[in-house]
Amino acid sequence: MVKPIKVGIIGCGVVGTGVVQILLEQKKLIQQKAGIEIEISAVAARNWNKKRFYEVPKNLQTTDWKKVIEKSDIVVELVGGVDVAKEAVVQALKAGKPVVTANKHLIAEYGKELVSLARENKTTILFEAAVGGGIPLIKVLKESLVSNNVEEIQGILNGTTNYILTRMEEDNLPFKEALKEAQEKGYAEADPTFDIEGIDAAHKITILANLAFGGFVDFKKVFVEGITNVEVLDIKLGRELGYTLKLLAIAKKNSKGQVEVRVHPTFIPMDNPLSNVRGVFNAVLFKSDYLGKLKLQGAGAGAYPTATAVVQDIVQLAKQLSCCGKTFDITPLGWKGKEEIPVAEDFYSRYYLRLDVEDKPGVLHQIAGILAEKNISIAGVLQQEWVLKFVNDKNSAIPLIILTHKAYESQIKEALKEIQKLPFVKKKPVLIRVEEERY
């Protein structure tokens, strides 16, 4: 008879409650499949009077997270944030206990410190649920792509913003209305800042970049632009041009050996494999040297999908403990001989520009002149009567759309500075990056 592995859970919000439910209800299934018995030792929460969707057995409840560490073979941190959560993870690792967490903020900003602490104490920290909810992106990147050089990652990593953009596209809802609807449906939090400003997606792409390129991205160097300024007009114009708008998280090597790590609204062609990812779903495309393109798509959030990912990590560690008495990770954060990932400060991309101009002779000529001067090649221009049907105020300036070939963002920004000074340009130009990658 094999000894049961004791798992302690710190934090009992929706994900924590989901983990407790799965470990209890699927105990027999896990035993049948993996041949191990998992027992919950204790669950810590600040407040046990709060109603939860699944009732945690009284004998497991505690308010003392330190006790949880003492009583467990594996410690699961689901507090969130970087205060108590960090302290608990540090203490568990110092006690030599392997840790499972869903905390993207913690791993993206303190991953280096925590992984080296785990190494010192000959233990392991796993974090599948930190990125992509129930989609096993981390496992695939660590284990399936272990022999490949990853060249590029493109992902829709935030369900809230994908839901909002989908609703803006489907029903011409302005951003604020779509956000309100998302909040009503429980897809966006009361304070949605982390999601709509792109910070959540930026934490996630930072973690994926660290795993793909082998060092640590300085999170402060990640370029982040949220969706708060996105207008329905541009989504509609983009559709006419064959694009759909996504908040894309991108990490890719450039020709100088640096890595571009960025999150921003992005036009992608309708035959890009991420174009059909709608609503709250997440999806990621990995491009690597031997395997080529691999796409994973599924539920990027929600109690049960995220809890499934947490339990994946628990079972992996429990199986290792049960077979060998110790734990290990195929590809931990921070490969041997790699420390920092050089983050590119400038990007090389295509661009969609919307310039609201007066309708008079010479306009295109002057704008094209500035772009030529900055060495930016034009891929397409759109200034047609039918565009006007999308403009509410018929007397205002009319939109002139310019699609560029690939250029450095610094060049585009310089050109826009000049263009903005032209007397017939009536508003601040709209700039949306375009990824032409197709399957």
Next chain:
Amino acid sequence: MVKPIKVGIIGCGVVGTGVVQILLEQKKLIQQKAGIEIEISAVAARNWNKKRFYEVPKNLQTTDWKKVIEKSDIVVELVGGVDVAKEAVVQALKAGKPVVTANKHLIAEYGKELVSLARENKTTILFEAAVGGGIPLIKVLKESLVSNNVEEIQGILNGTTNYILTRMEEDNLPFKEALKEAQEKGYAEADPTFDIEGIDAAHKITILANLAFGGFVDFKKVFVEGITNVEVLDIKLGRELGYTLKLLAIAKKNSKGQVEVRVHPTFIPMDNPLSNVRGVFNAVLFKSDYLGKLKLQGAGAGAYPTATAVVQDIVQLAKQLSCCGKTFDITPLGWKGKEEIPVAEDFYSRYYLRLDVEDKPGVLHQIAGILAEKNISIAGVLQQEWVLKFVNDKNSAIPLIILTHKAYESQIKEALKEIQKLPFVKKKPVLIRVEEERY
């Protein structure tokens, strides 16, 4: 200094050559990521004079596969088939050596025997590359879904047939021409029987079903219908009705506790997440109780993607050997207490029927009568002038399309037997199953 793990490879066709190349060229990368050194001990092939796309170093070449087993910590079988391949796998397991194989035929038909042999000898057999080429379906099913009950698997598991169907749809190529094109491009073998008759996909879905439902499907009970009789006319009519035709491999629980395991041409709606999987790509949709839907898509064949999957398994075993001196598998084939999977002999599905009938009064009335008698409910009928534009021979019978609601296949078959007897039905009716599942 950690001792290198010695890996021996038996069989050096395209996948074997790819594995040798990746292990040699990515040796340093694997070392950086996984912290282990993998050394090829020997590579066995029948004929070393054959030109390969990567040159295997002379000192590794042998023609004696038994020597490979002796010299290795991990044995990789890439011979294919079930003769020498099976013998080599059996011998390796008997010697207590963990095995990696890409052999779907072997695992689908002899998995039970081999896994129990591995268990007896306290070792492991892994086979990621047997299903879905470079897409890590097996790892995800075994490890990420360990805590979930899988309810249904739908997959496009054969790139050759998906390429042929894509070309038939895109360019109205008849089956034979599309097959010829696939052969010219190297996507289909000189003898394409295993692919076009659906046997390859059936082997793969059998393996996935075994892992998902925990026992062993009797391969002889898997329902298999290939694509050799598919006509462009039905693909076009299906498109008009909002469907695309795929050779779908399905494994799902029915209400009687049995599992439907089947491979056949299937109409799926355009918003099914598998509808946009075109050309030689493979994709799979897993539906499970806590995670919901998860889709994986990528290269289902080819030397490098398949070799990447083989190396995933090699590294997993090598890491375990290096950390613990033994190997293990989170979810091996055949869970505790589960032996046989009861395979359903009848299916519950929707159907597309094409009846080529004379254009005269009373036809629909009589056909509808037979369907009503067999308790089959009609979801839609299509008999319109525009259908004629797809029919080459204007004087022949005209196609009457009937879409049914869900019914047992046995009911449909009985009804078709009656319908075929009607004097105005001019040809053998066409029956195509329809999966209405949407994302």
